[in-house]
Amino acid sequence: MSIIYNALSGALAAQAALATTSQNVANVMTPGYTRQGVLLSAVQPMHAGKLSSGSGVSVDALIRFSDEYKSMQMWRAATELGARNAAQPYLTQLEQVMGDDGSGINSGLDAFFSALNAASVDPTSSPLRQQVITAAEALAQRFNSLNQVMSNQRAAVAQQRLATVDQVNSVSAEIAKLNQQIANSRGAGINPSALIDARDRKIDELSGLVDVQVVSQADGTRSISLRGGQPLVLGARAAKMTAVYNPDGSQTLTVDFASESFTLIGNRLGGQLGGLDWYESDVLVPMLDSVSGMAEQLATNVNNQLAAGFAPDGTPGLPLFDFDSTGVTGILKLRPGVVSSELAFSSNAATPGNSDNLMQLIALRTQPVTLPALGAVSLADAATQLVGTLGTQSQQNQSSLDTAETVRNQAEESWKATSGVNTDEEAVNLMQYQQLYQANLKVVAVANALFDSTLAMIG
Amino acid sequence: MRVSSTQYHATMNTALQNANARLETILQKLASGRKYLLPSENPIASIRMSRLSREEATLDQYRENISVLSDRLTRNERYLDGMSADMLGARDLMVWAADGSSTSADVNAMASSLQPLMDSLFYSANIQDAEGRYEFSGSATATRTVTFDAAAPIGSRYTYTGNTDKQLVVVGNGVTQPANVTLDEMAALLNQLDSVRDVLTVPTVNVNDAAVRAVVKATIEGIDVALESVSSKIATLGGAQNILTTLENNHANVSLSNKQAALILGQLDYAEAAVKVNGYTTAVQATQKAYGAVSKLSLFDVL
Numbered sequence: 001m002s003i004i005y006n007a008l009s010g011a012l013a014a015q016a017a018l019a020t021t022s023q024n025v026a027n028v029m030t031p032g033y034t035r036q037g038v039l040l041s042a043v044q045p046m047h048a049g050k051l052s053s054g055s056g057v058s059v060d061a062l063i064r065f066s067d068e069y070k071s072m073q074m075w076r077a078a079t080e081l082g083a084r085n086a087a088q089p090y091l092t093q094l095e096q097v098m099g100d101d102g103s104g105i106n107s108g109l110d111a112f113f114s115a116l117n118a119a120s121v122d123p124t125s126s127p128l129r130q131q132v133i134t135a136a137e138a139l140a141q142r143f144n145s146l147n148q149v150m151s152n153q154r155a156a157v158a159q160q161r162l163a164t165v166d167q168v169n170s171v172s173a174e175i176a177k178l179n180q181q182i183a184n185s186r187g188a189g190i191n192p193s194a195l196i197d198a199r200d201r202k203i204d205e206l207s208g209l210v211d212v213q214v215v216s217q218a219d220g221t222r223s224i225s226l227r228g229g230q231p232l233v234l235g236a237r238a239a240k241m242t243a244v245y246n247p248d249g250s251q252t253l254t255v256d257f258a259s260e261s262f263t264l265i266g267n268r269l270g271g272q273l274g275g276l277d278w279y280e281s282d283v284l285v286p287m288l289d290s291v292s293g294m295a296e297q298l299a300t301n302v303n304n305q306l307a308a309g310f311a312p313d314g315t316p317g318l319p320l321f322d323f324d325s326t327g328v329t330g331i332l333k334l335r336p337g338v339v340s341s342e343l344a345f346s347s348n349a350a351t352p353g354n355s356d357n358l359m360q361l362i363a364l365r366t367q368p369v370t371l372p373a374l375g376a377v378s379l380a381d382a383a384t385q386l387v388g389t390l391g392t393q394s395q396q397n398q399s400s401l402d403t404a405e406t407v408r409n410q411a412e413e414s415w416k417a418t419s420g421v422n423t424d425e426e427a428v429n430l431m432q433y434q435q436l437y438q439a440n441l442k443v444v445a446v447a448n449a450l451f452d453s454t455l456a457m458i459g
Numbered sequence: 460m461r462v463s464s465t466q467y468h469a470t471m472n473t474a475l476q477n478a479n480a481r482l483e484t485i486l487q488k489l490a491s492g493r494k495y496l497l498p499s500e501n502p503i504a505s506i507r508m509s510r511l512s513r514e515e516a517t518l519d520q521y522r523e524n525i526s527v528l529s530d531r532l533t534r535n536e537r538y539l540d541g542m543s544a545d546m547l548g549a550r551d552l553m554v555w556a557a558d559g560s561s562t563s564a565d566v567n568a569m570a571s572s573l574q575p576l577m578d579s580l581f582y583s584a585n586i587q588d589a590e591g592r593y594e595f596s597g598s599a600t601a602t603r604t605v606t607f608d609a610a611a612p613i614g615s616r617y618t619y620t621g622n623t624d625k626q627l628v629v630v631g632n633g634v635t636q637p638a639n640v641t642l643d644e645m646a647a648l649l650n651q652l653d654s655v656r657d658v659l660t661v662p663t664v665n666v667n668d669a670a671v672r673a674v675v676k677a678t679i680e681g682i683d684v685a686l687e688s689v690s691s692k693i694a695t696l697g698g699a700q701n702i703l704t705t706l707e708n709n710h711a712n713v714s715l716s717n718k719q720a721a722l723i724l725g726q727l728d729y730a731e732a733a734v735k736v737n738g739y740t741t742a743v744q745a746t747q748k749a750y751g752a753v754s755k756l757s758l759f760d761v762l
Binding site: 028029091092095096098099101106107110111113114117118120121122123124125126312346348350351352353354355359362380381383384385387388390391392393394395398409412413416417418419420421422423424427428430431 | 460461462463464465466469470473497498499500501502503505506508509510512513516517519520521523524527528531588590592596597598599600601622624626627628629635638639756757758759762
């Protein structure tokens, strides 16, 4: 009789294995799917006796082919990639705007000082003076449009941060919910593999948004905290992150968990949130301050020099530029009502053709200005150096991005090497378990024939 | 190493995306002829190119100024040439007047011939440009160069009302060149001519009279001094033109070398780019073929 029972256990084990294989084949293309297998073991003989070989085979459990370490590596790679990816589009846009030789501040300054140089040929000539006014207006426009682009970027960064914070909250909540379901499934003896896959995919998504530390708990759940230790998910409970605007245009992030509230320090967050903070605080704001500082010092220097001179009609010089760092329509404008005949190129009220003050104005081109990002540099070279600084920052971020992409690809490949489905392997399994099933049924047939011959003998 | 089935597809995707990104960049470069599309591709080269552009813009303006200044100097030279001719005419009249055989009537006629020359000199000295600025008044361009006061005693009716300031034009980095000539000697000359005309107009004038001869002699000397002064100004203008030509040549040479440097720094090497395009295309084709072959392999096909 034991032959038939052994054969039956073998056939049932083969069925379980075939079912597992079919699940694997069905999920070849499912992202994040962890392949499963059957854990077979031989059953001890139920009866005493030296000649009892055993009581068949049992399927002890289904195995998940997963490697915790590889998952962790993949998540860490996602964090670095998220940070670099978040900053790069902003860097490239700013580079394109500032690096364009035709429309940048540099060519505006060139045109302005060219107009002043041209005026030295005939300091009282109306067309030449008008040219100075026109070039000054175009220069102011260039400062304003660059300032506008950067202000828009700052608004976009803030918007993206709000959207990212929302995403962090919804993903955290989903992870908490999946944690709960996994714990319940395990309690009820249901295979939680699909739930674990879904949760780990969510953790992967979360780690792209912000740097997280993941700790596995005994009940199959995972606890998640930020790099600074602030909790995001604890078992079935999720924290809530909020971003609040400050008066200076920056944002403060806080995490509320249960009754506790934690304030986050931006540049230590990692992931997309960290990348946005890095771009805003290390690139954008210093650049905004520098461009604004350049406009302010240009306006001050030109206006001061003009005040030292006299217009052709002998009246003391009036300002050319108006600077307002909080201007709604732009930071740099011409003084309203400025006309070319007011330009004070002469150093002497009685001699309109004198160009001494004009020479001083022309010399401002090589005078130093002090900018937050660069220190003291000549006005003519400041914009070039700002573009150079930006180019270097963008170059560094791009090479870090390339590295992060490679690391992430490798981490994914390595994860798939353990957990991914290989159809050829499944085809082999399919053949083997099919044969296992057929062989066991053959054993039943043989046992049956043995019984028949025994019965025939009796009959 | 164990490889999952989707890995081939993932690798293929990554390879194609990378190749496409590279091809896109190189096509943009081919279209624009630029070696670098963004400063981040080579920040140092971008700084150098930007500085070359700045220098080019300045050089262009210096060369423009030189061209305008050269025209202005030529115009001034023509005015001064005309005035020299007038002064020579006046001198001829004076030499003739000094001839002891001239009668009173002859001398009166000479005096009346002197008037148009004086008017011409007065007019030329007060020449204005198209915008009404006095060319020879120094930096007091709104003031007449020589002012005539009919009420003043003869011999001091003409006054130089300009100044002797130079109007400096920027023609190089820290290099300026005067654009104007001042005619402060013209008032003295005109007063001298006015005095002699007054003496020679007297109907009974006798050129052999010691006082008359003295005035005529002083006038000839005065004309000679003024002539020499104007001639030396004409010579200075010529010298200035030479300086401008030299500067212009220097600027042109620097500009040429800047442009060459900018080309080397920023111009795409088309041959190299074409080779790269071929290389990338071949890489894509090879990857595609390999993928096609690998993705056909499946054990299920032979079961």
